[in-house]
Amino acid sequence: MRNSKGSLMRPDPLPFSASHPVVTPLSPSVVYASDTPDALDDQYEGRVHGYTYSREGHPNADVVAKRLDAMEGMPGGVVTGSGMAAVSAVLLGLLKTGDHVIGGNQLYGRSMRLMAEDLPRLGIATTLADPGDVAAVDAAIRPETKMILVEAVSNPTLAVADIDGLAQLCKDRDILLVVDNTFTTPRGFRPFDHGADIVIHSITKLLAGHSDVMLGYVVAKDAEINTRLSVYVVTTGMTPSPFDCWLAERGMLSFELRFERAQATAVTLADHLAGLPGVKRVIYPTRKDHPDHERAMALLDGKGCNMVSFELEGGRAAANAFTRGADGLNFAPTLGDVGTTLSHPASSSHRALSAEDRAKLGLSEGFFRISVGLEDPETLCAVFTEAVAAATS
Structure with a gap:
């Protein structure tokens, strides 16, 4: 509806379409208009479904x-x-x-x-x-x-x-x-x-x-x-x-496919890391050396998911050398990306804990958490081989 001067008084309805969008439309509007106070009451009191203010x-x-x-x-x-x-x-x-x-x-x-x-x-x-x-x-x-x-x-x-x-x-x-x-x-x-x-x-x-x-x-x-x-x-x-x-x-929409690919690669990478000189321990739920292996197999139905943790021999110097040598991998305090990321809890997620408290949890300066992504498993293992070698040289 427009006034006599042609200014926009309220938005015109969207054009009619006999078809519908395949992708969910983005709705950035902060506010939604109702026809009457009674109509707004109906929304707030649950008689009809509608939106009012995007915070709600x-x-x-x-x-x-x-x-x-x-x-x-x-x-x-x-x-x-x-x-x-x-x-x-x-x-x-x-x-x-x-x-x-x-x-x-x-x-x-x-x-x-x-x-x-x-x-x-x-x-x-x-x-x-x-x-x-x-x-x-x-x-x-x-x-x-x-x-x-x-x-x-x-x-x-x-x-x-x-x-x-x-x-x-x-x-x-x-x-x-x-x-x-x-x-x-x-x-x-x-x-x-x-x-x-x-x-x-x-x-x-x-x-x-x-x-x-x-x-x-x-x-x-x-x-x-x-x-x-x-x-x-x-x-x-x-x-x-x-x-x-x-x-x-x-x-x-692609979550299940990404989950299965990343999980399969995580299994391969965990086993590969366990065989590298300079790696003190590897933690992955479905590995038999995991402290909670039996519970993991029962509770998770054999799924280890995409996270792998491991500990390097050596302290902060080895950790720094490892991240510098991990060519193409992002050292970042996050997880779940399509690309593999490395996290160092002592300097990121758990830095607020004292060294003593981190030690109680097993979080040494050589401890890393890996969020495995969608890279080719063979290529990923090669990158970790070089990075661990750089940390232990």
């Missing part, structure tokens, strides 16, 4: 949420602006002053910081315990314990949590079990099938898969918890960008 939801976020809901087998998920936003929504949106939460003693560095510094500042007590030892977790439970947060496979030492045991413990004690499924992805592991109450993802990583998106996701099996999480995300402005959601959907 938008089409591209809904598309991504529904795709992940289907992958995890649980409806009602919420997409957030980052993986840490999803973690924060769970911890800050569901816990209150006086509550107690137990975290796995091996978590992503920022999750560890949240547990160690931010929650206590708000009067929420925290304890870290080995998620592979149900008795140790049980011993850490208090009357005020409301939640246990673990990673199915830990970052970066690839320890495998006893999810089945923890789920039974949480059920017996009326405690929420929250599983960060970022490393394993729904292709490698489905936490709800093993008794989890809430599942978290950093979509930024293997799900989107191209290092050009920053998003998170969280879903609970209790619809009332999903509502609480959604309200908290909207209130605190954790809403994702439509463009990032649009890119993430594109990445998710």
Whole structure:
């Protein structure tokens, strides 16, 4: 509709088309117009579905949420602006002053910081315990314990949590079990099938898969918890960008193919590294020398996923020489890209920990985490051979 001077009073409808787009349209609009106050009431009160203000939801976020809901087998998920936003929504949106939460003693560095510094500042007590030892977790439970947060496979030492045991413990004690499924992805592991109450993802990583998106996701099996999480995300402005959601959907279309290729190469690379002089140890869940091998084979159904960790002999000098010698590989604190990336926890994700605390976790200066990408396996192994040789020469 245009006024007499020809200025645009409100947008004309999109041109009619008897066909539909193959690619989901990008919807960057921040605001959505309603016809009347009654119509707006109908939206807010749930009688009709519609959008109002993009902080409260938008089409591209809904598309991504529904795709992940289907992958995890649980409806009602919420997409957030980052993986840490999803973690924060769970911890800050569901816990209150006086509550107690137990975290796995091996978590992503920022999750560890949240547990160690931010929650206590708000009067929420925290304890870290080995998620592979149900008795140790049980011993850490208090009357005020409301939640246990673990990673199915830990970052970066690839320890495998006893999810089945923890789920039974949480059920017996009326405690929420929250599983960060970022490393394993729904292709490698489905936490709800093993008794989890809430599942978290950093979509930024293997799900989107191209290092050009920053998003998170969280879903609970209790619809009332999903509502609480959604309200908290909207209130605190954790809403994702439509463009990032649009890119993430594109990445998710090839996710299963990328997962299988990267996982197969990870198996090859782990075995190759184990045979190189100068490599002190290799950590990969399906290798028989993994400390949690039997649990990994049972819990992950034989899937090791795309992450490999290893330790070089020597300290920081060897680590520097290794990254300089890894020609064509990106040394970057990320994972899940189409290209293989190297991460050094002591200088990135876990740098906030003291050297003593890193040593307790087995994170020496020679420890590296590899996110295996889609390169030719033979070529990738050759690059690592040269890089390890450079580190040990």
